[in-house]
Amino acid sequence: MKEETRHFETELAVVGSGLAGCAASIFALNRKIKIAQVGNTGAVAYTTGYLDLLGAVEESSKAVENPWDGLELLKKSHPDHPLSHIPAQDIAEGFRQFTTFLGESGIAYTGPQETNITALTPAGTLKKTLCVPATMAAGPQAFAAQRPCVIIDFHGLKGFSAREVVANLRHKWPQLTAARVDFPDMEKGEIYPEVMARALEVAATRTRLAELLREAAGEIKTIGLPALLGMHTPDLVRSELERLTGLTIFEIPTMPPSVPGIRLREMFEQVFPQKGITLIPQQKITALSFAPDRAQLNLRDNYGPIVIHAKAVILATGRFLSGGLEAHITGITEPLLDLPVHQPPSRTDWYREQYTDRQGHLIHKAGIEIDASCRPLGKNGTPYHERLFAAGIILAHQDWIRGRSGAGIAIATAYKAVQAAEDLLHARI
Ligand SMILES: Cc1cc2nc3c(=O)[nH]c(=O)nc-3n(C[C@H](O)[C@H](O)[C@H](O)COP(=O)(O)OP(=O)(O)OC[C@H]3O[C@@H](n4cnc5c(N)ncnc54)[C@H](O)[C@@H]3O)c2cc1C
Structure with missing residues (x-):
């Protein structure tokens, strides 16, 4: 049977469905731009759910309490950093629009505030972040108020240990204890957060779990659980468990892949098409070319070839984990357009001798360079094409892991x- 090529015409094509690609689609939606988005499963499913803006200045391990002051310092110490080129009010507006969209789509988040939140990690250490899912917000509050609290885990659940959280946090939170319960209908063998989260969408499971949680809490009124309170309606699952137990409940992120990340991915895949976005999930663009008046993107899915014509393109393909950059013996490349990649002079310079070297590893600052209008630079140092823009951690000169700034770089x-891109579209060229 001959396969028919499907054609789509759009104003903006977004390549990538990580946080940067999804944020770009949300901002473009808010500006009433017609969008097509293509992306394979990215790092979203790995995130804790926290949206970090700036948790540390890269070369020092010192935590940043006020990320807005931190950005001013960053401008001086790291003028090349992508966040150093964006006004703070635009970054704040980006976070506001992004978290508002998440809330309206069923996953409530705290909005950006003046200071960072001190949040709990899966191992019971603390980190600075800007916005947290509403299901997690009561944890940092209970910590700040030093309220008595029980961290509860489950028989058979790997990768989250209440005892580990308590052991690592107790010197800072003496009123913390640990307990372990069975998960309803999953009393035997290994159990998985994703399956548990989907089970908690069912009212009967919540009722039975509530009984076990009440018993484990005893006299204590606040409990922390691994992040598995529902997949599609986490705020409802949490508030129902609070109603049934009479306790204050919060989630703590688990090791990746994590339910809060999968929640976001599934929500985007459900909501974007409803909002009019042409979404082609779980696929990769295999070719991207430019004519003076438009870009052409090629891919194929199970039904055959697809061609997208767009007036502008945002490249948000991430780094090595997502395939936006590739590491080869001869160096680091950008596989879609063969854009020049800023990188250490040779492979031997990628890593420093000590894994924990305070200066970090040079490979973590590799990426593509852009001009003041977010256009990737081509081989001659000028924009590759006026219709091409880039966003996210594919950008050079930032180590988002050490800076605790993954979502911040993506969103801003x-x-x-x-x-x-809107400026270009309005210029109608
Ligand atoms: C383990 C882990 C934990 C994290 N925890 C946090 C956290 O606590 N807080 C925080 O703020 N951030 C966190 N992050 C970072 C965050 O998840 C994102 O990695 C980051 O925000 C960068 O997003 P991005 O969209 O630029 O890149 P990515 O998320 O890597 O997305 C890139 C996208 O591009 C797609 N792609 C690549 N090539 C193509 C192609 N040819 N065609 C179409 N699509 C393509 C990929 O499939 C993917 O969808 C964490 C990341 C990891 C891995």
Whole structure:
């Protein structure tokens, strides 16, 4: 049977469905731009659910309490950093639009505030972040107020240990204890957060779990659980468990892949098409070319070839984990357009001798470079094409892991790239 090529015409094509690609689609939606988005499963499913803006200045391990002051310091110490080129009010507006969209789509988040939140990690250490899912917000509050609290885990659940959380946190939170319960209908063998989260969408499971949680809490009124309170309606699952137990309940992120990340991915896949976005999930663009008046993107899915024509393109393909950059013996490349990649001079410079070297590893700052309008630079140092923009951690000169700034770079640079793309679309060229 001959396969028919499907054609789509759009104003903006977003390549990538990580946080940067999804944020770009949200900002473009808010500007009433017609969008097509293509992306394979990215790092979203790995995130804790926290949206970090700036938790540390990269070369020092010192935590940043106020990320807005931190950004001012970053401008001086790291003028090349992508966040150093974006006004703070645009970054804040990007976070506001992003968290508002998440809330309206069923996953409530705290909005960006003046200071960072001190949040709990899966191992019971603390980290600074800007916005947290509403299901997790009571944890940092209970910690700050030093309220008595029980961390509860489950028989058979790997990768989250209440005893580990308590052991690591107790010197800072003496009123913390640990307990372990069975998960209803999953009393035997290994159990998985994703399956538990989907089970908690069912009212009967919640009722039975509530009984076990009440018993484990005893006299204590606040409990922390691994992040598995529902997949599609986490706020409802948490508030129902609170109603049934009479306790204050919060989630703590688990090791990846994590339910809060999968929640976001599934929500985007459900909501984006309803909002009019042409979404082609779980696929990769295999070719991207430019004519003076438009870009052409090629891919194929199970039904055959697809061609997208767009007036502007945002490249948000991430780094090595997502395939936006590739590491080869001869160096690091950008596989879709063969854009020049800023990188250490040779492979031997990728890593420092000590894994924990305070200066970090140079490979973590590799990426593509852009001009002031978010256009990737080509081989001659000028923009590759006026219709091409880039956003997210594919950008050079930032180590988002050490800076605790993954979502911040994704959201802020997506906001800026959409602004720049809109300028081009309005110029009608
Ligand atoms: C384990 C882990 C934990 C994390 N925890 C946090 C956290 O607590 N807080 C925080 O703020 N951030 C966290 N992050 C970072 C965050 O998840 C994102 O990695 C980051 O925000 C960067 O997003 P991005 O969209 O630029 O890149 P990615 O998320 O890597 O997305 C890139 C996307 O591009 C797609 N792609 C690549 N090539 C193509 C192609 N040819 N065609 C179409 N699509 C393509 C990929 O499939 C993917 O969808 C964590 C990341 C990891 C891995």
